[in-house]
Amino acid sequence: MTFYTPETQRGRMLLNTTDLYGNDSFSCAQPSVEGYRYFGVFWGSVVTVVGTLGNVLTVLAFATDARLRTRFNVLIVNLALADILYCTILQPVSVDSYLHLRWRGGATWCQMFGLLLFLSNSVSIISLCLIALSRYLVVAHRNSKVARLLLSRQGVAVLLMSSWALGLASFGPLWPVYVFAPQVCTCSFHRIKGRPYTTILLFMYFFLGLGFVGLFYFLIYRKVRIASKALIKYRPSRRSSRRKQPEPEGTDGDDSGIGVGTAATQSSEISEQAVETDHSKSSVNDPQTIPSVTKTVTKIPNGKKTSPKAAAPTPSPSPAQSSSPGEDNEFKRVTRMCFTVFLCFVGCFAPFLLLNIADKKSKAPQVVHMFCANLTWLNSCINPLLYAAMNRQFNQAYKDLLAKAAWPIMRLWKKP
Template structure:
């Protein structure tokens, strides 16, 4: 709680303690690394989307929204946290402390909402891509409305807490007061971190089950390898990395047209009659023609197989790789925040050592910088786009260095 006096002379803005005198340097180094890696990585993600036409898909708009939320934290909030750890003191004043707490939870809430939208879009593509609701939500206008709504929902959720954002000495940063904001803060944390992330996990579980069932059905009625390759090439040409088709159908048909079979029968009979008038030789060919007619007439009725985008594309399909990448992003988010949330639930009286609270809070910093690393490692398009952007950024510097070296020599 703050009282409006000079923060440099106010003990409520200090987190100094003998137990964290040495640990603060670890926090400074980690925070500095998060600032550098997160800022560069998320800027590269936004630029890659803006400059690479192959990345400008409706699904990747959600990736960019997640990058913008992380960029807000890395560029504006993380350097302030580094300064607080270095001095073990909040030097920004009471008003900036309130703004810091509000922006912190706004960034986190938008990240969680975007993770929910990513998981939901993956599930709709797999299970309900032909439904009217799915087409509406996954359209360009629908995605734009969802992104704007994610920021408006975050603003509406945490703006009412403006009077209770204070400096928290346990983690040496600004947050909402643990008791003054209740029960509203408890409800928000439950909705976002437990219910929201739980829904994300549920969507990915449903995706896994749907893809597994579809893969088994495809293996049971798999067409020839040649036709599979042709259909896969057509699907890749008409579908973006999100699995949203540009107009091609997802139905794979293993059928022979009855009209074609009937025409073939009539043609064979006409040839047989003409051969009977001209010659009586080669009865073996007549027997073969008759057997072909029998085979044609005895072929099974058409069988239509409904498959998901991943079922007919092979184990290493682009859809599966993108979905696996999104699920990894979700797991990393949970891994970064789970220790901090569990510690706050278990240690309501703040009896745990301060260094434990600070360490668990430091783990949440990693979430804002790890996503671009996952994109580069698990998505070939983002990887290549990052390389091209870095090459363009470094090329002027190498040209200047080579020019100076040439003139000096």
């Protein structure tokens, strides 16, 4: 029987860990990154504070502001929860690794970190896909059975739970190959041992998934542009045959039409009641239908009746065209905000993905790998800033929450 001293046993355990993960140690110290690590610590600390505060404010704004509690904004909250997971739990660990240039959590926590990291990223990508899909369905297939099913309360709940379940099911099998990657001073899956499964996953999520998001926004842009051109041609006939009506307020909270009783639906109902007899009606489900010349008697809200007149065969507007200018502008603003979130996600991850594809043999300087990895951190904290800058209601909700949080401090400050 062979006896080992405690030091020998620890050495054997370290050797076994080294053999298992293919790394010499849990250290990422190199002379070229000794100075850069302080930038990584500073940058990671900013992302932790700003990302945690901003995403928590997003969730609280949704919970406290009735105007923001819509089914479309549930998708934004799901994206915020994925960012909270990263900023609050994972980012401080990365800051500690950069500060010491060493992973100090052990092998098991390294595996857990890698799983949570890719779970957060996968849920973010799935949420971006669902947001783009919902915007497209509202524009192109608002009254279809598929849109009503997916955008119903139960449908949205199933989609949210499925996003987390799919992310866990996708990256959970990689548990044995999550290792410490010295190039980026964090834990990730092994670049060789996980193939070809890891290659398929990255292609499906980062290339195929984000490609579909870009396709949906292109289709939205094309649909809105066609509707805008048709509306310009349609306005002269409306002005000549309809009375001027007050413009309803824009629907900043539920512009998507996903919620029940949206302003877009209400305004269309009001316009149908107040329409004069010389303005023809057509089915919303068939925007291309041109009604025939008929004689009708339409009731006005005050109980009076109009004299029958022949209706001119004017083209009926699509749902996008029938909304008021305020609603149309608000829809474009929210869609533009969602598209900007998507572009920021792509911009943050593109350099890191392209570098790993081009540098298969890891010949690029370590500081370049670390810098590209640091760009991905920005994605988790930038979304609330975009909401505040591009959405009035989120901006106002943030201000109200911050004012309520600062009120006790200001009260104590004013006391003599």
